[in-house]
Structures are given as structure tokens and as C-alpha cells.
Amino acid sequence: MEHIVIIGNGISGITTARHIRKLSDKKITIISAETDYFFSRTALMYVYMGHMKFEHTQPYENWFWKKNRIELKKGLVKHIDTEAKTLHFENTDSLKYDKLIIATGSKPNKFGWPGQDLKGVMGMYHKQDLENLEQHAPNNEICKRAVIVGGGLIGIELAEMLNSRNIPVTFLVREPSFWNGVLPDGESEMINRHIKNHHIDLRLSTNLKEIVSDESGRVKSIIIEGTNEEIPCNVVGLTAGVTPNIDFIKNSNIEIGKGVKVNRFLETNIPDIYAIGDCAEQHEAIGNRRPIEAVWYTGRMMGETLAQTICGNRMSYNPGHWFNSAKFLDIEYQTYGWVHSTKNKPDYEQHFHWKHEDDTKCITVSFNKNTNAFLGINTFGIRMKHETFDNWLTEKRDVDYVIKHLAEANFDPEFYKRHEPEILKTYTNHQLQKA
Amino acid sequence: MSNQINESMSLAKPEANDLSIKQKVAVALGIIGLFIFGLAIFNTHFPNKTLFLTLSIGLITLGTILFANDAYLKKLEGIKNDGVWFKSISSRGVLGWMTGVLLTGFYIVLYFYPQYLGQTPSGEPNTGLISLFDPLSRLLSGNPASQWFVYGTLYTVAILVFGYKFMLKYRHNRYEQLRTASVMFFQLGFAFLIPEFMSRLNASSDYNLPYYDLKSMWPLNYYLFDSWSINGLLSSGALGLLMLLFGIISIFVISPFLTYKYGKRWYCSWVCGCGALAETAGDSFRQLSSKKLSAWKLERWLIHTVLVFSVVMTTAVIYTYLGDDPDTFWLTRSAFLLGVGILLTLVFSITMIFKRKELGKDARYGAIGYFVVIAVLFIMHYTGTSDKIFLIKASTLRSAYGLYIGSIFSGVIGTGFYPILGNRVWCRFGCPMAAILGFQQRMFSKFRITTNGGQCISCGNCSTYCEMGIDVRAYAQKGENIVRSSCVGCGICSAVCPRGVLKLENDTMEGRINSNEILLGNDVDLMTLINKK
Numbered sequence: 017m018e019h020i021v022i023i024g025n026g027i028s029g030i031t032t033a034r035h036i037r038k039l040s041d042k043k044i045t046i047i048s049a050e051t052d053y054f055f056s057r058t059a060l061m062y063v064y065m066g067h068m069k070f071e072h073t074q075p076y077e078n079w080f081w082k083k084n085r086i087e088l089k090k091g092l093v094k095h096i097d098t099e100a101k102t103l104h105f106e107n108t109d110s111l112k113y114d115k116l117i118i119a120t121g122s123k124p125n126k127f128g129w130p131g132q133d134l135k136g137v138m139g140m141y142h143k144q145d146l147e148n149l150e151q152h153a154p155n156n157e158i159c160k161r162a163v164i165v166g167g168g169l170i171g172i173e174l175a176e177m178l179n180s181r182n183i184p185v186t187f188l189v190r191e192p193s194f195w196n197g198v199l200p201d202g203e204s205e206m207i208n209r210h211i212k213n214h215h216i217d218l219r220l221s222t223n224l225k226e227i228v229s230d231e232s233g234r235v236k237s238i239i240i241e242g243t244n245e246e247i248p249c250n251v252v253g254l255t256a257g258v259t260p261n262i263d264f265i266k267n268s269n270i271e272i273g274k275g276v277k278v279n280r281f282l283e284t285n286i287p288d289i290y291a292i293g294d295c296a297e298q299h300e301a302i303g304n305r306r307p308i309e310a311v312w313y314t315g316r317m318m319g320e321t322l323a324q325t326i327c328g329n330r331m332s333y334n335p336g337h338w339f340n341s342a343k344f345l346d347i348e349y350q351t352y353g354w355v356h357s358t359k360n361k362p363d364y365e366q367h368f369h370w371k372h373e374d375d376t377k378c379i380t381v382s383f384n385k386n387t388n389a390f391l392g393i394n395t396f397g398i399r400m401k402h403e404t405f406d407n408w409l410t411e412k413r414d415v416d417y418v419i420k421h422l423a424e425a426n427f428d429p430e431f432y433k434r435h436e437p438e439i440l441k442t443y444t445n446h447q448l449q450k451a
Numbered sequence: 452m453s454n455q456i457n458e459s460m461s462l463a464k465p466e467a468n469d470l471s472i473k474q475k476v477a478v479a480l481g482i483i484g485l486f487i488f489g490l491a492i493f494n495t496h497f498p499n500k501t502l503f504l505t506l507s508i509g510l511i512t513l514g515t516i517l518f519a520n521d522a523y524l525k526k527l528e529g530i531k532n533d534g535v536w537f538k539s540i541s542s543r544g545v546l547g548w549m550t551g552v553l554l555t556g557f558y559i560v561l562y563f564y565p566q567y568l569g570q571t572p573s574g575e576p577n578t579g580l581i582s583l584f585d586p587l588s589r590l591l592s593g594n595p596a597s598q599w600f601v602y603g604t605l606y607t608v609a610i611l612v613f614g615y616k617f618m619l620k621y622r623h624n625r626y627e628q629l630r631t632a633s634v635m636f637f638q639l640g641f642a643f644l645i646p647e648f649m650s651r652l653n654a655s656s657d658y659n660l661p662y663y664d665l666k667s668m669w670p671l672n673y674y675l676f677d678s679w680s681i682n683g684l685l686s687s688g689a690l691g692l693l694m695l696l697f698g699i700i701s702i703f704v705i706s707p708f709l710t711y712k713y714g715k716r717w718y719c720s721w722v723c724g725c726g727a728l729a730e731t732a733g734d735s736f737r738q739l740s741s742k743k744l745s746a747w748k749l750e751r752w753l754i755h756t757v758l759v760f761s762v763v764m765t766t767a768v769i770y771t772y773l774g775d776d777p778d779t780f781w782l783t784r785s786a787f788l789l790g791v792g793i794l795l796t797l798v799f800s801i802t803m804i805f806k807r808k809e810l811g812k813d814a815r816y817g818a819i820g821y822f823v824v825i826a827v828l829f830i831m832h833y834t835g836t837s838d839k840i841f842l843i844k845a846s847t848l849r850s851a852y853g854l855y856i857g858s859i860f861s862g863v864i865g866t867g868f869y870p871i872l873g874n875r876v877w878c879r880f881g882c883p884m885a886a887i888l889g890f891q892q893r894m895f896s897k898f899r900i901t902t903n904g905g906q907c908i909s910c911g912n913c914s915t916y917c918e919m920g921i922d923v924r925a926y927a928q929k930g931e932n933i934v935r936s937s938c939v940g941c942g943i944c945s946a947v948c949p950r951g952v953l954k955l956e957n958d959t960m961e962g963r964i965n966s967n968e969i970l971l972g973n974d975v976d977l978m979t980l981i982n983k984k
Contacts, residue, residue: 027909059910066534067947068738072915075924077743180533213527312908341906343949346529346623350906350951399951402904427903427954429945431625 019043020326021103021113023093027312028293029119030054031319032326037084039327044085045111047103049092051143053078057121058312060146061173065180070143096268098286115288115326118265118276119319122258122294122310124170129254131227136235137252140174149177152251156183159250163187163238165224166256167194169342172207174253175216176345186217186247188224188240190256200380201358202369203394207344209375214345227252258310260295273297275308280332282322290325292318302335304354311340337409338392339402347376352405353392355382365391368415368446370439372397379439383415390418398435399427419443473521481514491583492568501586508604512612519616528623530947532916540870541735547870555867562858565598591647606728607643611635613731620734626942626955630720634727641666642724663694666722668701670761671884673857676769677849707891713957714898715888716940723884725877728866729918730941733874737918737943740873746920750880750937751814757856758886759821763828764852766791767845792829795822806894809964856881875918879937889936897957898940899964900933902926907952913944927952934964 020036022029025048033044059073081088089111095104096116103111124139126132136152138145153159162178164171167189178185191197194211196204211218225241237248260275271277271285275297282290293315298307305314317335324331341350356365366385371378377397383390390413393405404425408418423436470478487507490497497503523531539546560567569579577585581596584604588596614635621627642664649663663684669675675698684691709717719726740746766788773784799822807815865877878885892898900923907930913923919937923944926933933953945953 056909056911058908059912062910062912065532066537067532068911068915069536072911075909075911075928313905316905339904339906341908341950346527348949348951399903399954402906406904427951429624429626429942429954430956431629433625 017041017043018114019045019112020115020117021111022046022117022119023103024048024119024121024293024295025051025054025088026057026119026121026293026315028121028315028319029117031316032117032119032292032323033086034084035320035323036326037086039323042326043087045087045089045113047089047091047093047111049090052088052090053081055143057141060140060143061177064146064149064177093264096265096270096289098269098289101288113288116290117322117326118262118270118284118289118291118295119293119315120261120264120295123261124254125166125257125259126254127256129165129224129227131229131235132254134227134229134235134252135233136250137227137254139254139258140170140177141258149251149253153178153181153183155181159183161186161247161249162251162253163224163247163249164253164255165238166254167191168255168257169195170258171253171255172211172344174255175211176214178251179214179216179345183251184215184217186219186249187211188219188222188238190221190223192221194218194220196357197360198357199394200355200361200367200369202371203378203380203396204357206371206375206378206396207347210345210347258294260297260308262295273307280334281325281330282318282333283325290322292322302333303338305335305338313339337406339405344396347397348399349394349396350400351392351394352400352402353382353390353409355380355392355394368419368443370435370442372435372438377435381415381418388414388416390415393418399429400425401427471521474518477514477517477521479514480510480517484508484510484512484514488580488583491580494569494579497583500583504583504586507583508608512608515612516615519619523616523619523622531620532947535735535738541738543739543871547736551868551870554869555863558858558863558867561598561602562862568598568601570598588647591644592650594650603643606724607638609732610638610724610727613734614727617731617734621946624942624946627946630942631731633721634723634730637666637722638724638727664724665694665697667724668706668718668884669698670758670765670887671723671725671882672698673761673765673852673883676765676772678768678772681772706888710888710891710898711896714896714938714940714955715885715892716898716938716955718888719878719885719939720941725861725865725882726875726939729869729874729878733866733869733918736869736874738873738915739871740875740879740918740920742914742917742920742922747922748813750920752817753880754882754886754889755817755821757860757881758883759824760852760856761883762795763825764845764848767848771845788829788832792826795825802894809893856883873918873920875939878939879919885937885939892938893934893936895960897960897963899956899958900926900938900944901954901956901958902930902932903950903952903954905930906950908950910949912947912949913953916943916947918943923953930965932963932965 020033020042022033022045025046029046033046036042036044053074054076055070055073056075059068062068063070063073091105091107091109093103094106096102097104101113101116103113103116105111122141124141124145131137138148138152140146140149153162159178161184163186164174164178165188167187171187171189172194175185175187193201193204194207199207208218208220219240223241225239225244227235228237228239228246230236235250235252237246238252239246262272262276265272265276269286270289275295276284276291277299278284278291278296279299280302282292282296284291294308294310296308296318301307314335318333321331321333337353339350339352341348343349354365355367356362361367364384364386365382368381368383369378370380379396379398380394381390382392390408392409393400401424419440422439423434426434426436428434484507487503487510491503536542538544540550541547565581567579569577569581571577576582577595581598581601584596584601587604588594588600614631617631618628621631646664663680664672674680681695684695706718720730770784770787773782773787774780775784777783777786799818802810802818803815810818860881861877865881868876873879907924907927909924909928911924913927914921914925917923918941919935919939921933921935921938923933927948940955942955945955
């Protein structure tokens with residue numbers, strides 16, 4: 017029986033395993049050094065916040081794996097021998113495979129800051145990071161202040177986590193506004209205000225210079241570049257993005273760039289070895305997507321596609337319309353299609369922005385200013401239907417149609433106040449002014 | 452760390468966020484209020500019962516309101532589950548267990564030893580805690596209090612004050628606010644005040660209305676067809692007859708129609724008193740319900756067994772009530788039994804013919820099993836093998852049902868075990884009404900929870916906070932709609948979802964169950980392929 021070995025028990029690896037099992041009887045082994053069982057990484061924050069216990073983040077009960085004949089092996093792979101089709105582990109164990117799937121995900125970026133490896137400095141990605149945080153920041157007596165470096169999604173989640181235990185947070189963001197490499201200015205500024213409303217000390221256009229150690233090798237404070245201001249703190253969260261977690265592959269003959277290089281079929285340069293999820297890098301980016309997509313949903317789609325290939329139906333990774341979602345403290349965010357940030361916006365892309373007077377809800381609709389074609393939407397504080405936007409993007413609707421029919425896409429709970437009439441009114445005024 | 456131990460992973464002390472000064476004051480006020488009840492139980496003689504009763508209920512109410520204000524109003528609107536698993540009360544800690552034992556103890560005393568609360572044989576004046584409630588009871592119904600009046604008052608106060616807390620907690624969510632306002636209204640008006648006023652009417656010799664909660668339906672209200680209840684209603688002229696008719700129409704017409712349109716939630720989480728207590732006072736315990744597959748299996752067997760028991764018992768009770776002579780009243784025992792037999796066969800056949808595919812294998816076997824049991828009972832009756840089941844044993848069945856299901860299951864376990872097993876233990880495992888409505892919901896309701904395309908990140912908030920123990924995530928991560936008999940439509944899964952993936956909807960029957968694993972985001976080819984197989 018063909019032996020499929022998957023390194024990594026994240027959403028990509030697990031999705032592949034589940035779909036291979038649905039389609040075939042192959043022997044499947046999943047290897048992870050992080051945890052015994054699959055858990056939802058995106059939910060780690062809720063464990064620290066006390067919304068859930070760790071077991072709640074595990075989508076399948078522990079008997080599921082045995083019942084579905086998916087073997088789980090705990091261990092850290094040190095080297096891949098592609099000639100002998102064998103994996104070598106840190107503890108001298110080895111394992112033979114017929115087909116290998118690399119799904120090792122990513123690790124937090126470190127940019128060579130002085131002090132970045134001190135005790136109390138951590139990312140927020142692995143279960144071990146959470147355990148680390150629990151040790152260094154169990155409450156606001158042991159951790160008097162935390163500093164977060166990096167203004168992205170993980171950064172704001174970490175801020176929310178610490179905030180839930182009343183630990184004061186200073187949030188250093190390199191850009192002049194939160195996540196404005198991705199979000200248009202109006203949205204980014206609204207989130208800035210929302211962060212400050214939670215009493216988080218948001219410092220925009222601020223860079224970290226160094227992390228200062230105390231006598232015992234623990235974090236004592238950080239120093240800000242330029243002003244040289246020193247902020248005493250006990251925990252530093254480094255959340256300036258992630259890189260593929262592929263160090264153990266560097267001494268094999270698998271081709272790598274930033275991640276493991278794959279073609280559209282998710283195949284590496286070595287036959288029978290594939291890479292998916294955060295650690296895979298496309299030779300050429302697909303559409304507006306990045307060559308490396310560190311997103312839950314794309315990992316899942318790649319897993320599903322690869323399971324088809326492994327089970328004899330060779331299929332290319334062909335993602336549909338872009339979508340994503342997140343939550344900024346209390347504000348939910350969804351995006352469908354492409355809405356570029358103000359600074360990265362292509363020439364043809366124009367935005368219509370509407371913001372509710374309570375400053376917690378807004379939408380941005382992007383369209384092609386030459387053809388009026390609808391390109392995408394960002395929504396904050398209003399839930400919208402995935403399927404509807406997927407259809408509108410496929411049908412290439414124009415922006416007028418989308419705004420007029422926005423109510424059809426609403427996914428807010430019953431009895432919620434609806435904002436479509438106000439959005440339409442703002443849009444109509446906007447058009448009149450232009451005319 | 453071992454997964455076996457199920458630690459919260461928190462190194463913080465159980466109460467990571469200490470109580471604020473205001474909260475401590477609020478707790479103190481509430482405890483003083485409860486202390487007055489404690490004194491009353493030990494027969495303390497209060498100089499002015501009205502004053503002390505007002506004081507105790509007032510202090511408890513004030514304490515809860517102040518606590519809730521301080522907990523929620525000083526924060527921004529949003530989901531407030533921070534530290535739920537670190538708090539002793541809400542994570543089966545010492546406080547949780549203590550509360551569970553206290554509640555259970557209270558129910559045992561209330562149902563089986565009311566004399567400890569001060570209940571005396573009729574005619575003698577009350578003592579103890581019950582006598583403290585005499586002034587309020589006299590004000591409302593003109594009669595002295597009973598243990599049930601004390602219970603009803605405390606129950607209503609709990610729903611009102613914790614309802615207020617719930618509304619503050621979910622003040623960003625209008626669905627939750629309206630739903631809570633609705634259960635508060637039905638509890639105060641229909642379950643508490645109206646029945647009290649109705650017994651005022653009994654002062655007139657023309658009326659003999661039994662204590663009747665208009666919104667409580669058979670089989671939840673299992674005593675509707677007891678002889679005292681029917682006699683009471685029939686002896687009260689047109690009004691009584693109307694109420695009996697309303698009771699019957701609500702079983703066969705009103706409730707199936709509303710369930711068809713809105714799912715069982717119109718009852719379970721907008722009207723029902725048991726649901727009201729679970730949603731308000733029990734809200735802190737919703738995350739404790741087990742989501743294991745084994746719990747789901749147990750639930751399906753248990754709740755349907757209770758339903759069958761309740762059907763058999765009610766049939767027996769009505770059968771005993773009726774006569775044999777068709778000349779005195781058209782509805783004779785035989786006619787009634789035949790009617791029940793036809794109705795059950797009809798429901799069973801229609802389900803098996805049209806909805807067989809929607810039932811799981813074990814559910815099919817269960818349904819057939821239960822049907823056979825009932826059929827055998829009927830055959831035994833008509834062949835004369837045993838008329839005892841329906842004749843002599845009716846009262847035994849009725850009292851067994853009242854004891855085991857009505858008291859022990861719904862009260863002692865159902866509410867007493869809130870802090871251990873979650874807040875909807877009774878609704879989930881025992882309520883026959885929930886079983887009937889759930890069956891209707893599963894088979895022919897427009898209600899479902901829809902999933903928003905491929906946006907689920909499997910975080911597990913929905914499953915954790917589902918009080919009915921539904922593994923919502925299992926459906927959401929596949930992009931499937933959720934059509935489950937047990938869903939009471941509380942809407943919390945939708946509220947706690949950080950990605951806006953879940954929505955309670957009433958829509959057309961068509962496409963209600965989409966078992967295709969549609970993961971939007973993959974290109975059309977892959978979707979077609981997956982949907983094809």
C-alpha cells in the first residue's frame with residue numbers, strides 16, 4: 017500500500033489527509049512536533065483569553081484519527097533523504113515514504129533586532145508561543161507592560177489577548193497607520209481609533225531599535241528608534257509577519273526560495289514530493305495573489321487540490337476569487353475580491369467608501385474607473401455573504417449594480433439595523449458630485 | 452502538556468480579573484438579600500414581612516443590576532467571554548460545584564420536603580420561608596403562599612434580573628435583546644401574574660379554574676389532561692372550555708405552524724419558561740454542555756424515550772378519564788384509543804415514506820422500535836390481554852412521570868446541574884416538548900443556520916458556546932447548513948463567531964439541507980468534481 021507522509025498537522029496537512037482518506041485506502045502518516053492532535057491555530061488566542069480550553073480548539077475528537085486510519089507521529093524532522101525516500105528525525109528515528117507532503121507552515125519573522133532572543137520575547141504562532149506567553153504574562157502583576165512590534169493581524173490579536181487580562185500594551189507600528197499596506201486609509205484610520213478606544217497605547221510610524229535585557233537575561237525594556245525613548249516592559253511580542261518554516265529542508269536537494277518552490281500542481285522539483293500551505297511558494301504568483309499565501313483558507317484549498325492529485329486525478333491549484341476575514345478587537349472584517357490599500361492601488365482602481373457615524377462600521381467598494389467593473393469589497397462591522405460576492409465577481413457586475421443590490425448580500429443576524437439605504441444615498445450623492 | 456488533564460492552560464489564578472470595588476459591594480448586597488431568606492428558613496420572626504420580603508428581593512435585584520452594570524457598561528460593546536474558563540463559577544470550579552449542590556439541594560427540598568421551607572398542611576398558617584412570601588401572594592391571588600408560589604416568584608425574579616444582565620452583555624446584538632425581552636415578558640405575564648389573577652377569579656362560585664399557564668403546552672404541561680385539570684376547566688363555563696380547546700389547538704395547529712415558519716426557537720428561546728431560565732440565569736454555564744459524539748447519541752435516545760413515556764402516560768390518563776358509553780359522550784375510550792392509534796401510525800408512516808432519507812440509521816431503528824412498543828400496547832388492549840396498562844395503571848404511570856420526569860429530571864437535574872452539565876440539560880436530554888418541536892423542525896421547518904461560504908476558520912467558538920451541545924463547527928467548516936432537531940435558535944453561535952460565518956434564517960424549504968461540501972474559493976472545476984461524487 018502506498019505510504020503518504022505529511023509533515024505538519026495544520027489545516028493544509030490535515031485537509032489533505034482527510035481528503036486522501038475519502039478518496040482512497042492509502043496509508044497515511046502525519047508528523048508534527050508541535051502537538052499530538054490537530055487544532056485550529058487561529059483559535060489559540062481564545063485559549064489565553066479564557067473563551068475556550070485548548071481541547072475546544074481541536075475540531076475532531078481524539079478517536080477520529082484511529083477510526084479513519086490516519087497515523088499520527090510526534091517528532092521533529094531533521095533531514096529529508098530524497099534518494100532513499102526516507103525522513104530522518106532529531107531522535108535518530110527514520111520513516112520511509114512513497115509520497116511526501118511538506119506542510120510545515122511558517123514561523124514569526126525576526127529582523128535581527130538586538131535582544132530578539134531574550135526570555136520574554138515571543139511570536140504568537142505556535143502552541144509553544146502560547147505556553148511561553150502564559151509563563152511570562154499570566155497577569156498584570158508579573159507582566160506590568162507588554163510591547164508588540166508589528167502592525168498586522170497577529171499583532172492586534174496579541175494586543176486583544178493581553179488586554180483581556182488587563183495587561184497594559186504598547187503597540188509599535190512601523191507604518192503611519194495600522195495595516196495600511198493592506199487596508200485603504202479610511203478603514204485603517206477607523207481601526208487606529210478603535211485600538212485606542214481599548215486603551216491600547218498605539219504608536220504609529222514607530223520602529224523598534226533594541227530590546228534591553230535585565231541581569232537574568234529577561235526582557236527589561238525596549239528602546240524606540242529615533243527618539244530613543246525607553247519603554248519598560250516584561251514581554252515583547254514580535255508579530256512583524258511570518259516566513260516559511262523550512263530550515264530543515266535547506267540541506268536537501270528540494271528547490272527552495274523563501275518557501276518550498278512548487279508549480280501549479282503543488283509539486284516540488286523532486287518527484288513525489290509536494291508542498292502546500294504557508295510554506296509553499298509558487299514559481300509565479302497567481303493573479304493578484306502573492307507567491308506565498310499565509311492564509312488559512314488557501315492552505316485548506318491547496319490541501320483539497322493536492323488530495324485529488326495524490327489519488328490519481330492530477331489537478332492544478334486554481335484558487336477562485338480572493339476572500340479573507342479577520343476581527344479587529346470588536347470589529348469584524350471581511351473582504352471579497354480585491355480592494356488595494358491607498359498606496360498600493362493600481363491606476364485603474366477607484367474606491368467608494370462609506371462609514372457609519374458610530375465609527376465602527378464601514379465598507380469600501382473598489383471598481384475599475386474606466387469600465388465601472390466591480391473589483392472587490394471590504395466590510396467592517398457588517399457581515400456579507402460570500403456566495404453573493406463570488407457570483408457578482410464571476411458575473412463581472414458593475415459597481416452600480418453591486419451598490420443597488422447590496423441588501424441581497426447582507427448576512428447580519430435578524431433584527432439588526434440595516435445600512436443599505438444610507439450606503440446607496442451616499443453613493444448616489446458621490447456620483448452626482450462627480451458628474 | 453497532556454490533553455488528558457484538560458487544563459485551561461492558564462497560569463493565572465482562577466479569577467484572573469479581580470472583582471472591582473463596585474462588584475464587591477454588589478455581591479455583598481445580593482448576599483444580604485439571600486441571608487434574609489436564610490433567616491426565614493430558620494423561622495426567624497420578622498416584625499414586618501412585607502418590608503423584609505421587599506428588602507430581600509430588592510437587594511438581590513439591586514446587587515445583580517449593579518454587578519452587571521459594572522461588568523459590561525464600562526467596556527465597549529462586543530463579545531464578553533474573557534476569562535470564562537478561568538472563573539471558578541463557570542468552569543466547574545469550587546464555586547460551580549457549590550452552586551450546583553445548593554441548587555440541587557433546593558430542588559430536592561422544594562419537591563420532596565416542602566415542610567422544611569415552611570409548608571404546612573392546608574388550613575394551617577405557613578411558617579418559615581414560605582410565610583415570608585404570604586404578603587405578596589395575598590396581594591396577587593388573595594391566598595397565602597405555597598412552596599410553588601415561592602418557587603415561581605424566585606424563578607421570575609431570576610429571569611428578570613439575569614435577563615437584564617444578559618441584555619447588557621449582548622447590547623450590540625438586537626436578536627439577543629429582543630429574544631430576552633420576550634422571555635422576560637412571557638415569564639412575568641403568562642407564567643407568573645396571569646395564573647395568580649386567574650385564581651382570584653376562583654373566588655366566585657361560578658369558576659373553578661385550575662392554575663393554568665397559557666403558554667405552557669402539552670407535553671411540557673403534562674397535567675393538562677389530568678382529571679382535576681379537565682374537571683376544573685370544564686366546570687368553569689365557556690372560559691374554561693375555551694382554554695381547554697386552546698390547549699388542544701396549540702398542540703396540533705398553532706405550534707406546528709409556528710415551528711414550520713420559524714423553527715422551534717419561537718417556543719424554546721422566545722416563550723418557554725424553562726428556556727427562559729436557561730438563557731438568563733444559566734447563561735454563564737452554556738459552555739459546559741458536552742459536544743462529544745457519545746453525548747449526542749445519549750441525547751437522542753433519552754429525549755425520545757421521555758417523549759414516548761409522556762405519550763403513553765397521557766393516553767392512559769385520558770383513557771381513564773373517559774367512559775365506555777357512547778350515548779353519554781361521543782368520545783369513548785375505544786374511540787379515543789383508535790384516534791390516538793391512527794394519529795401515531797399516520798405520523799410514523801408519513802415520516803418513513805417521505806423523510807426516511809433525512810433520518811440517521813439509529814434514529815430510524817429508534818423510531819421503529821418505539822412505534823412497535825406503542826403498537827403492542829394497543830394490540831394488548833384490543834385483544835384484552837391486558838387492560839391494566841391503560842386502566843388501573845394510569846395513575847401509577849402518571850405519578851411515575853410526575854416524579855421522575857416532571858420533578859427529578861426537569862428540576863433537580865435539569866436546573867440543579869446547570870453549573871456541571873450546562874444550562875440546557877433538561878431541554879437537551881429530557882424535554883418531550885423539545886423532542887416534538889425538534890422533530891417538526893428537522894422534518895418540515897423553514898428554519899436553519901446557514902454557513903457563509905468558505906469563511907470558517909474552525910476556531911470552535913460556536914461549538915463551545917452551543918448550550919445544546921451541537922458541534923456547530925463540524926458543519927460550518929464544511930460550508931454546510933445546520934439543520935438539527937435540538938437547535939433552539941438561541942443565536943449565540945452566530946454572535947460569538949469571529950468571522951461572521953453563521954446566521955439563523957427562515958427561508959424556503961428547498962436547498963435547506965446542502966450536504967455538498969462546497970468550499971467556495973476553489974475554482975468551479977474542483978467544486979463540480981466534489982459535488983458530483
